[in-house]
Amino acid sequence: MNRLFVFLSIPVVLSAASCAKQPAVDTPITPETVQRTVDALVANHGEGLRSRAERGVAQTATLWRSADGTVADFEAFCQQRFVADETARRVLFDKLSNGLEHLYGYAIMLSKDLQRPVHLAGDELTDIDGRFAAFDTQAHLSDDLFANQIGFIAALNFPAYTLVEKQQLGGNWTRLDWAYARMGDLFSSRVPAAQQQTYTAANAAADAYISEYNINLGYLLDTDGSRPFPEDLTLISHWGLRDEIKAQYANANGGLARQQLIYEVMLRIIDQSIPQQVINSKQYLWNPRTNTIEAQGQSVRATSEPNTRYQHLLNQFHAQLAIDAYTPDKPTFIQRQFDGNLELTVDEVERLFIELVSSAEVRQLAGIIEQRLGRKLQPFDIWYDGFNARSTISADLLERTTCSRYPNAETLERELPNILMQLGFSQPKAQFIAQRVRVETARGAGHAWGAEMRNHDAALLRSRMPQGGMDYKGFNIAMHEFGHTVEQTITLHDVDYYTMHGVPNTAFTEALAFVFQKRDLQVLGLGQGGGDAMANAAATMSNLWGCFEIMGVSLVDIGVWRWLYANPQADAEQLKQAVLRIAKEVWNAHYSDVFGQTDVPLLAIYSHMIYYPLYLSAYPIGHLIDFQLEQHFVGRYFAAEVERIFKQGRLDPQLWMQRGVGQPLSVQPLLTAARKAMEQNIE
Ligand SMILES: [Zn+2]
Structure with a gap:
């Protein structure tokens, strides 16, 4: 099963060896060229177009490379392709939109088809499946769009706005203004295909590694020699393991011992002391407490997983480092993910998360959970889900x-x-x-x-x-x-x-x-879709506890990437030590008082940290939006509101929230409602 990883990781590791900062991009365009070009456009088309010309020419200049032409070529291009007339500009926009829809649409369709063997259940994977899965159908698309000047034409006539500008101006824009600005976003950077493809391959390798990372719970041994789980119970890390912990709350007979055993498994995955022999294999019985394995009653020497988990993360970091020089407005992966993809700054997100995880409401809720469980909380109770209606079914x-x-x-x-x-x-x-x-x-x-x-x-x-x-x-x-x-x-x-x-x-x-x-139980005819005050109170508490868990994981994810940028020469062992340390620091700062234990690295278990890194923050923000949506749906027609709100498309996040549910993104509505829910719900 690890063949796939080995083959795919070879080119990644080789390129990682030369991962020093890239030299500045090669361009003949100077600020004087830009100024001269703008002045010429204004002379031709009038002063009224100055600000549009300034923005468009400046953006085109950041994308122009020496290979695209001389300074004279650049100036001639801008004079010829700048569309001053608004009607003609709209025609250009529609034609660009149509062409791009087909290019992006078919590229994604092709990717989906190439990745079918890796994504769908079926035959055993071979090397060639991994190679097709790692094949990036869009790797050369950007290069080709600039080579035939479509990208330059789009940037010159529909320039991008920064996140701050969108936040300041977007509220007064028309839908068409927004659509034009989003066209500009499509051509605001130019990352060479080679760098892009290296990252895609590293991410695909990590994805394949995680997809095959199954733990056979039926082969776990407890200290008394028993095998507490059904023989055929195979769960993927970490989602399946986490869900089994959740399911065991309903098991009064031995549920706690099973939760503790799964917790031990998680700790062994995080610190990589897990025996390589038990990953996705049914050959050995494994006692995760003593970390010993056996076959046919004979003890076998266990070999720890050789930091593969962290090597995958490191490979992706190196691939991102090679992209930095090509995105001058967002020169780190952290900025590309937050300012670029989330359209919220990392500091803004971190403040929001810390506000929630350090809140008094979370502590009050922890007290309610302790009462219900009738015992002190343990670290895995971070996944307590007894609030949900389904636990009683x-x-x-x-x-x-x-x-x-x-x-x-x-x-x-x-x-x-x-x-x-x-x-x-x-x-x-x-x-x-x-x-x-x-x-x-x-x-x-x-x-x-x-x-x-x-x-x-x-x-x-x-x-x-x-x-x-x-x-x-x-x-x-x-x-x-x-x-x-x-x-x-x-x-x-x-x-x-x-x-x-x-x-x-x-x-x-x-x-x-x-x-x-x-709404799964509603669909199954086994529960209601809301409206009941007690059910809403339970859902609110569940949402708060869910945010408490995943915001901590996100804080670790963010901390790890800041550490990587501060320590670009680190190897997988050093990265592992850093992840353990950062996870414990986040725990000690915001969780140890709740759980009564310090130095717990549990928040590092999330598989999403290992592939699609820095995507995790989207989950807790998703929880906040989810909660704000649910509040909005009360007393309204659910399906019609879903259609109205999501039809808004890609406004900036705060404007979307304001127009969708009437308030900006915030943890306060959740905390306020949680206080009310806890007052109602104390038994
Ligand atoms: Zn999802």
């Missing part, structure tokens, strides 16, 4: 319901319109959306993957689908992924301009995924 009934209703992917796909109508969507809308979603059986934990073009392609809903039918856990995740595909479909097909399609950042798609996931 027997696991057996849930399994029987999902297994019989959704025996396979085809049935689930056929049922999608009914699920939407149960949630209040009209029949035509339910049909429209469901026709644009395909259900497939995932190899890993499941995911959703939207389309980038309105014709020809559909959103993919990938879910685990065991032989005997879908289990409840799988269905719950499938509802999450379905939420993603509904968002992807509405924001592609119902938004007025192609460049505005989508959501402000991934947190917004997570928010709708959470909203759908919470």
Whole structure:
């Protein structure tokens, strides 16, 4: 199973060896050239166009390389391709939008097809599957768009605005102003294909590593020699392990001991003392407390996993370091992820998270959980989920319901319109959306993957689908992924301009995924979709506890990347030590008082830290948005509001919130409501 990693990591490791800062990009354009070009445009078209000319020429200059032409070529290009007339500019915009939709749309479709073997359950993977999965269909797209000048034409006529400018000006923009500014965002940097492809390969290798990282719980030994889990229980780290901890709260008979055993497994994954022999293998029995393994009653020498987890993270860091020089307005991966992708600064996000994790409300809630459990909290109680209505429904009934209703992917796909109508969507809308979603059986934990073009392609809903039918856990995740595909479909097909399609950042798609996931019992006919005060109080407390967990993980993720930029020469062992230290620091600052233990590294268990790094912050922000959405839905028509709000497309996050739910992104509404919920709910 590790063959894939070995092959894919070779080119990554080689390029990482020469990862010193790149030299400045090679361009003949000087500030004087820019000024002269702007003056000439103003002389031709009038003073009224000065600010548009200044912005467009400046952006084009940052993208122009010596290989694109001389200073004279640049000046001639700007004179010839600057479109002064607004009607002609609109025609250009529409034609650019149409062309880009096809280029991006087919590229994504091709990527999806190439990655099918890696993403879908099926044959054993071979080397060639990994190579196709790592093949980046968009790697040369940007180069080609600049080579034939489409990128320069777009940048010159539809320049980008910084995050701060969007926040200051965007409230007064028309939809078309926003659509033009989003066109500019598409061509605000120019990363060479080689650097981009190196990162894609490193990320794909990490993805494959995590997808195959299964722990066979049936082969775990407890101290008394017992095997407390069913023989065939195989769970993916860390999501499956975490969900099993959650499920064991309902097990009064030995649930706590099982939770503790899984916790020991997690600690061994984090510090890499886990025996290599037990990862994705049923050959050995493993006692995670003593860290000993045996086969046929004979003790076997265990070999620890050789920091593979951290090597994957390091490979991705090196690949990002090589990209830095090509994004002068956002020269680190941290800035690209936060200012660029989230459109919130890392400091803004960190302040928001610390405000919540250090709040008095979290401490009050911890007291309620202790009362309910009748014991002191332990670190894994960070995943306590006894607030949810589903914990009172027997696991057996849930399994029987999902297994019989959704025996396979085809049935689930056929049922999608009914699920939407149960949630209040009209029949035509339910049909429209469901026709644009395909259900497939995932190899890993499941995911959703939207389309980038309105014709020809559909959103993919990938879910685990065991032989005997879908289990409840799988269905719950499938509802999450379905939420993603509904968002992807509405924001592609119902938004007025192609460049505005989508959501402000991934947190917004997570928010709708959470909203759908919470309505799983309603869809199964086993619970309500809200409206009941006690259920709402429980949901609010659950949301607060969920934010407390994942914001801590995000603070670790952020801390690790700051450390990487401060220590670019680190090796995998040094990175591991840093991750352990940072995780313990975050724990000691905001968690140790709640759990009564210090130096716990548990917050480093998240698999998303290892692939798609710095994506994690989108989850807790997604939780905040989810909560603000849920408050907004009360007393309103759910499906109609989902359509109205998500049709806004890619405004900046705060404007989207303001217009969507009437308030900016904030932890305060959640904390205030949690105080009320706890008053109502104290037993
Ligand atoms: Zn999601």
